[in-house]
Amino acid sequence: MSIPACPTCGRELGPWEYSTCLSHLPALRDGTGFRRPPSQWAIADLAVAALESEAAPVAIHDVQRAVARDLGRDVYLPSLTALMGTDRRFCWSGRGVYGLFRHDRLPAVRTLSGLSRFVLAAFDAPMGLSDLSFVLKWSGYRFQDVSLEGALLRDAEEAGFRFAWPAPLCEREIRIVGARDVRRSIARELSVPDPDNGIWPAEELIERWRAKVAEGIDERTRRLSISAESMAAIDPDSPASLTVTDEMRAAALAEIDALRSADA
Numbered sequence: 098m099s100i101p102a103c104p105t106c107g108r109e110l111g112p113w114e115y116s117t118c119l120s121h122l123p124a125l126r127d128g129t130g131f132r133r134p135p136s137q138w139a140i141a142d143l144a145v146a147a148l149e150s151e152a153a154p155v156a157i158h159d160v161q162r163a164v165a166r167d168l169g170r171d172v173y174l175p176s177l178t179a180l181m182g183t184d185r186r187f188c189w190s191g192r193g194v195y196g197l198f199r200h201d202r203l204p205a206v207r208t209l210s211g212l213s214r215f216v217l218a219a220f221d222a223p224m225g226l227s228d229l230s231f232v233l234k235w236s237g238y239r240f241q242d243v244s245l246e247g248a249l250l251r252d253a254e255e256a257g258f259r260f261a262w263p264a265p266l267c268e269r270e271i272r273i274v275g276a277r278d279v280r281r282s283i284a285r286e287l288s289v290p291d292p293d294n295g296i297w298p299a300e301e302l303i304e305r306w307r308a309k310v311a312e313g314i315d316e317r318t319r320r321l322s323i324s325a326e327s328m329a330a331i332d333p334d335s336p337a338s339l340t341v342t343d344e345m346r347a348a349a350l351a352e353i354d355a356l357r358s359a360d361a
């Protein structure tokens with residue numbers, strides 16, 4: 098089966114979501130409790146419903162604001178924070194930032210190590226640490242490189258991360274030990290049964306990410322080669338740079354920065 102989607106809006110649903118958006122549930126079913134007004138909903142359901150209409154993951158205080166604005170409920174920020182860290186319908190997207198599965202974030206992941214574990218197991222081959230960082234940022238995750246490196250080193254033993262020598266760290270390759278077993282364990286965790294859609298197809302998500310990682314690495318290679326061409330053009334020793342003014346050089350350097358950054 099393919100990854101289930103809401104019959105009303107077509108957005109994809111994660112393993113722990115209902116078989117429709119909460120926002121679209123009342124039109125479909127009786128007796129579920131969601132026909133009650135939002136004034137009687139649980140806080141986590143309010144947050145899911147608010148996130149359903151966001152275009153991308155948002156910070157927790159923005160979820161709080163959206164709940165007040167869209168559903169007319171004031172929720173206590175510490176309660177919301179605690180729920181978003183534990184209710185698996187919320188997908189972690191960076192420190193204090195959460196979305197839903199529909200925002201292309203991984204279910205059940207709560208840390209940079211957990212994220213790397215999934216990605217390395219799905220890709221099933223060693224990759225440069227800088228490629229890993231690029232792919233994660235390009236996929237929408239928000240973090241500092243130093244946090245990623247720290248998390249990988251700290252959790253290397255437990256998660257089975259292995260780094261190829263030599264230093265420095267950012268130039269090393271990283272892989273995960275027993276990728277196939279890790280994939281199996283991830284698939285087991287995400288294979289949640291749903292009365293309407295059957296078992297959630299975790300293997301399909303793993304395949305999707307295998308392809309996404311390969312695409313991200315290609316994208317980084319492409320940007321780096323454009324950067325290298327621009328570099329040559331502003332190199333003072335290159336004949337191509339003879340007519341380059343300081344202003345043009347500054348603009349080119351800014352462009353190179355933007356190309357190298359995955360945020361672009």
Ligand SMILES: [Zn+2]
Nearest residue numbers: 103106118121
């Ligand atoms: Zn929907």
